[in-house]
Amino acid sequence: MARPDPTEFTYQRILVTAGTKGAGRATVERFLAGGARVITAARAKSDTLSGVEFVQADLTTPEGTAALADAALTRFGGIDVLVHVVGGSSSPAGGFTALSDAHWQAELDLNLMTAVRLDRLIVPQMIARKAGVIVHVSSIQRTLPLPESTIAYAAAKAALSTYSKALSKELGPKGVRVNAVSPGWINTEATADFLKLIAEGSGGTLEEARQSVLQALGGIPLGRAAEPTEVAELIAFLASDRAASIHGADYVIDGGTVPTV
Template sequence: MSLAERDRLDRRTALVTGGSRGSGKAVVDRLRAMGADVWATARTMPEGYDRADRFIEADTSTTAGVEAVAARIAEAGALDILVHVVGGSSTPAGGFAVITEDQWLAELNLNLLGAVRLDRALLPAMIESGRGVVVHFGSIQRDMPLYDASLAYASAKAALRTYSKGLANELAPRGVRVNTISPGGIQTEAYENFVDTIADGNQMTREEARQHIFDSLGGVPLGRFASTEEIADLVGFLVSDRASAIVGAEYVIDGGTVPTV
C-alpha cells in the first residue's frame, strides 16, 4: 500500500458523535476529505446542513437516543470508524457538595455511558467484519480535575479512559483498534464566548481574560489552545492505516498543559 493510500479512507463508513459543531464538525469534515462516507449525530441538526441524509438527530446520553442512532446505522451496514466526540459539563461551581444526584447522572450519561452504550450497539458488527477503529474523546481533566466546577465531568472522563483501555485489550485480537484522545483547551466558538464572559465580568481586555484562563490551568506552554483542525488532524491519523499498530493509547493534545515528564 502506497503512502498516499494509507492516508485515504475510501470505501469506509464512519460515525462521529457531537458532529454538528466545534471539534466534532471538524472531524466530520476531515474524514469526508479523506474519502470516508461519514454519518454525524447530535441533538440538533444545524440549519442548512449540507448532508442531511447523513445526519441523525439524537441525544446519545439517553438509551433512546443510542437506539435511534444504532437503528439508522444498521440500515447503512457495518461501520469501519466510530469517533465519540460528544461531551461537556453543566454542573454549577461550588465543589462536590453542590453537585446533585441528577447532575452526577447527567454527566456520567453524557461523558461515559453514552459511549459505552453506543459501542455495545455498534461494535459487534465491527467484530464480525474483523476490522474497525474506535476513538474516544477523553480530557486532560482526568489528570487535572477542576474540582470547583467540573468534578463530575472529570470523573466521567477518567472512567472513560479506563474503559477504553480495557476495551482496546479485548478487541485488538479481533481486528478492532480502540484509542483515546484527551484534549486540553480547544479554540471553539464556545471558548471565545467564555473569554468574552471572563473579560466582561472582570473588566479585562480579551487578551487579559485569555491569560487569566491559562493561569487557572497552571499555564499553557504553547501559549494557545489547539484548533479544531488540529484535533481533526490527530483523529485522521489515528483512524488511518498509518496508525494500524496503535492500540490502547492515549494521545494528549493540550499545548503542554499537563505538567508531566
C-alpha cells in the same frame, strides 16, 4: 496544514458523534475530505452541514444512542470507524458541594455512558468482520481535574479513559483497534459557553473566567488553545491505516499543558 488525500478514507463508513459543532464538526469535515461516508447525530441539526447522513437524537439517553446505531447500521450496512466526540460540562461552578446527584448523572451520561452504549450497539459488527477502529475523545482533565468548576466532568472523562483502555484489551485480539485522544483547551463554541457558565457562577467577567481556567491549568506553554482542525487531524490519523499498529494508546493534544510525563 497539508491538504488531505481525497482517497484516504474511500469506502470507509464512519460514525462521529456531536458532528455539528466544534471538534466534532471539524472531524466530520476531515473525514469527508478524505472521501469517507459519514453519519453523525446531535440534539439539533445544523443547516450548514452538508454531505453527511444526520440523525437528530439526544445521545445522553439509551433511546438516542439506539436511534443513531440503528440508522447507521441500516443506512450504511455497517460502521468501519466509530469516533466518540460528544462531551462537555454544564454543571455549575463552586466545587463538589455545588453538584447534585442530577448534575453527576448528567455528566456521566454525556461523557461516559454515551460511548458505552453506542459501542455496545456498533462494535459487534466490527468483531464479526474482525476489523474496525474506535476513537474515544477524553480530556486532559482525566489526570488534571479542575475541582472548582468541572469535577464531575473530570471524573467522567477519567472513567472514559479507563473504559477505553479496558476495551482495547478485549477487542485487540478480535481485530478492532481502540485508542483515545485527550485534548486540553480547544477553541470552540463550547469553550465560550463554559467560560460564561464560570463567569455567571463567580459573578465575574469572561476574561476573569478565562484567566481562572488558565491559572487552574497552570498555563499553556504553546501559548494558545488547540484549533478544532488540529484535534480532527489527530483523530483522522488514528483512524487511518498509517496508525495500524497503534492500539490501546491515549494521545494528549494540549499545547504542553499537562506538566508531568
